[in-house]
Amino acid sequence: MRVYNFSAGPATMPLEVLERAQSELTDWRGSGMSVTEMSHRSPEFVSIAAEAEARMRSLLGVPDDYAVLFLQGGATGQFAAVPLNLAAVGATAAYVNTGAWSKKAIAEGRNHLDVRVVADEKDSGYATVPAPGSLEVPADAAYLHYTLNETIGGVEFPYVPDAGDVPLVTDASSTILSRPLDVSRFGVIYAGAQKNLGPAGLTVVVVRKDLLGRARPETPSVLHWQAMAEADSMLNTPPTLAWYLVGLVLEWVEQQGGLEAMAQRNRAKAELLYGAIDSSDFWSNPVDADARSWMNVPFLAPDPALDKPFLAAAAEAGLSGLGGHRSVGGMRASIYNAMPLEGVQALVDLMTDFEKQNG
Incomplete structure (x- = not known):
């Protein structure tokens, strides 16, 4: 008997997806092998990857001038990837602090640039978000970062902040696919898979293509968005099983x-x-x-x-x-x-x- 699993992540997955994966585990669509055994360069897996990306683009309404990347390292990896890909050494970036995951992003950001916290909800015990229109973002900021939903505190932005001409970056790990989202408002959206997308091990990054040429030379290749985009997210061996399962979840969302x-x-x-x-x-x-x-x-x-x-x-x-x-x-x-x-x-x-x- 399956329980009702209220875990914050890794989280419950659709039973239909698990049963589909079970039925295909030893023989994916007549290939004679499991997805776990396929070369990521094989035509079979390339088709799995392309299908998942197409579904992600369709469901989220991702414009053509955005890249969709399937990476490793979780949202925590992107805490470092964001400044490394968007800001030069010595640059300034604006951050909003609404709780535990914001704090982690801020702490990692400070390893790479000058972080300006433009709103901190500590006076409410991190039970609120800034009022709409209240953020004063420095004009020279490389980006404005906020956590769309604080998984630990249960605090969520009911609106998209206005960053002006500054690229808006959000950690959408626990809300992605839960409702429509206007991707065109953002420079970067990233999300760990283990809540609404699938199993742990994969991170989706949606990035506007004009932002891809800003990475620092020292950016590790596995965190380098442009390098990953040019390699179709396969600069290294990706987490193939997780990618496949995310594709099945995306198909399930379509069916719902x-x-x-x-x-x-x-x-x-x-x-x-x-x-x-x-x-x-x-x-x-x-x-x-x-x-x-x-x-x-x-x-x-x-x-x-x-x-x-x-x-x-x-x-x-x-x-x-x-x-x-x-x-x-x-x-x-x-x-x-x-x-x-x-x-x-x-x-x-x-x-x-x-x-x-x-x-």
């Missing part, structure tokens, strides 16, 4: 009706869970209502001593991965694309029962 349908489903799941929290005198959510994440929902019991009993009850009910991040405690439900509404309803039912027993 695309990003508009995903948005409707994800909005309904978030409204169900937040509604249960807000109508309760027992459970609480620490995030400002205007900045609540659709994907990662932290919730707190009135007494931290109740966390372990609740998580034990959840495990017994077949609900997994609900422990909050070790840095903040409490509980957290990650409700990515592959989490069905039935899973969220099962969680709400458990929360209601637990409140009755312990309220």
